[in-house]
Amino acid sequence: MNDETGSEIWVFGDYRNYFQNRVTLQLLAKARDLSRKISARVCAVVFGCGIDEYVAEYAAHGADKIYVVDHPGLERYQIDAYVALMERLCRERSPEIVLVGGTGFGREFAPRVAKRLKTGLTSDCIELYIDDEGILVQTAPAFGGNLMAVIVTRDRRPQMATVRPGMFQELPHDYEARAQIVRIDPPADPPPERLRVIRSDRRPQTDRKLEDARIVICGGRGMGSKAGFRKLFELAQLMGAEVGATRPVVYSGWANHDALVGQAGKQIKPMVLFSFGVSGAIQHTAALTGAGFVIAVNKNPDAVMMKMADVAVVADAKQVCSAMIKELRKRIRP
Numbered sequence: 654m655n656d657e658t659g660s661e662i663w664v665f666g667d668y669r670n671y672f673q674n675r676v677t678l679q680l681l682a683k684a685r686d687l688s689r690k691i692s693a694r695v696c697a698v699v700f701g702c703g704i705d706e707y708v709a710e711y712a713a714h715g716a717d718k719i720y721v722v723d724h725p726g727l728e729r730y731q732i733d734a735y736v737a738l739m740e741r742l743c744r745e746r747s748p749e750i751v752l753v754g755g756t757g758f759g760r761e762f763a764p765r766v767a768k769r770l771k772t773g774l775t776s777d778c779i780e781l782y783i784d785d786e787g788i789l790v791q792t793a794p795a796f797g798g799n800l801m802a803v804i805v806t807r808d809r810r811p812q813m814a815t816v817r818p819g820m821f822q823e824l825p826h827d828y829e830a831r832a833q834i835v836r837i838d839p840p841a842d843p844p845p846e847r848l849r850v851i852r853s854d855r856r857p858q859t860d861r862k863l864e865d866a867r868i869v870i871c872g873g874r875g876m877g878s879k880a881g882f883r884k885l886f887e888l889a890q891l892m893g894a895e896v897g898a899t900r901p902v903v904y905s906g907w908a909n910h911d912a913l914v915g916q917a918g919k920q921i922k923p924m925v926l927f928s929f930g931v932s933g934a935i936q937h938t939a940a941l942t943g944a945g946f947v948i949a950v951n952k953n954p955d956a957v958m959m960k961m962a963d964v965a966v967v968a969d970a971k972q973v974c975s976a977m978i979k980e981l982r983k984r985i986r987p
């Protein structure tokens with residue numbers, strides 16, 4: 654129990670794949686829900702360097718309090734340093750529950766923290782609730798998903814879980830929300846690095862299908878050339894999006910037939926659709942009826958695609974694409 658503030662539920666801020674992966678925001682929403690039953694405060698914990706925008710994002714998505722360790726030595730994720738720091742914070746502040754996204758990062762980080770704290774961890778949870786005794790009940794698939802294991806950590810603290818992305822709905826962004834920010838000094842003597850990261854590159858996403866993608870970037874003849882169109886792949890990689898194309902693009906060999914969106918191609922239903930240099934012929938737009946929020950970029954404000962968009966940007970598509978790539982490169986951490 655934390656003497657200063659009462660019971661706390663912590664959510665570890667994993668922002669490294671922020672645009673693709675909203676699991677931290679989903680966990681903050683779940684933590685809010687859990688906190689009602691045990692009158693706990695919802696806290697985000699975030700490590701890194703120059704991370705104020707994530708701090709603001711967590712405040713807007715349900716955190717009452719945010720522990721921030723902002724230091725150049727934490728710019729890149731280093732497993733030993735991150736684990737030691739989390740262990741220290743948990744020992745000093747005794748959170749009741751610690752939730753971590755079940756990402757590649759979380760699967761590496763959370764078990765090490767749990768081991769050091771000699772507490773239980775349920776990996777890959779798909780449901781969480783608090784029972785009548787105030788204990789966190791964690792449900793996770795077991796034996797290859799053939800049965801659901803219901804797990805509790807009765808005696809040890811914190812109760813720890815990693816949770817699969819997409820299990821819970823994030824709260825809507827609240828611009829008025831304010832959180833208490835607690836800035837923590839970095840460790841004076843960080844553990845020696847057993848592993849040194851020399852460089853890191855983003856892995857291209859090749860295994861997701863256009864039809865199932867949450868974000869799609871569709872490009873048309875307005876991208877001007879094959880080289881211009883290829884910029885959309887770069888943008889898509891940064892956003893975790895899939896690329897779709899109109900028929901002239903496919904016929905010109907700028908994209909494969911797999912990318913064709915429309916009557917002769919695929920039906921898509923992304924939450925967000927970016928449409929670059931697409932006129933909006935019916936054979937194309939017929940496949941967009943399931944799209945959520947649509948942002949179109951076209952130099953012609955009267956193009957049909959611009960009329961059906963939620964946001965219509967009158968501009969050169971290649972320039973907008975390049976500007977977005979530049980901006981995202983600045984904001985996304987390796």
Ligand SMILES: Cc1cc2nc3c(=O)[nH]c(=O)nc-3n(C[C@H](O)[C@H](O)[C@H](O)COP(=O)(O)OP(=O)(O)OC[C@H]3O[C@@H](n4cnc5c(N)ncnc54)[C@H](O)[C@@H]3O)c2cc1C
Nearest residue numbers: 873874875899900915916917930931932934937952969970
């Ligand atoms: C039987 C049949 C089936 C078809 N099936 C499909 C299908 O499945 N999918 C499909 O997509 N099409 C299909 N078509 C083709 C369809 O009718 C359209 O011709 C096609 O969708 C137009 O593609 P587009 O928007 O890329 O090109 P265009 O119609 O040439 O439009 C290009 C757009 O880019 C804009 N632009 C130009 N330069 C710039 C710039 N620098 N910056 C910003 N904007 C710029 C222009 O203002 C214009 O709006 C089919 C047609 C037929 C007859």
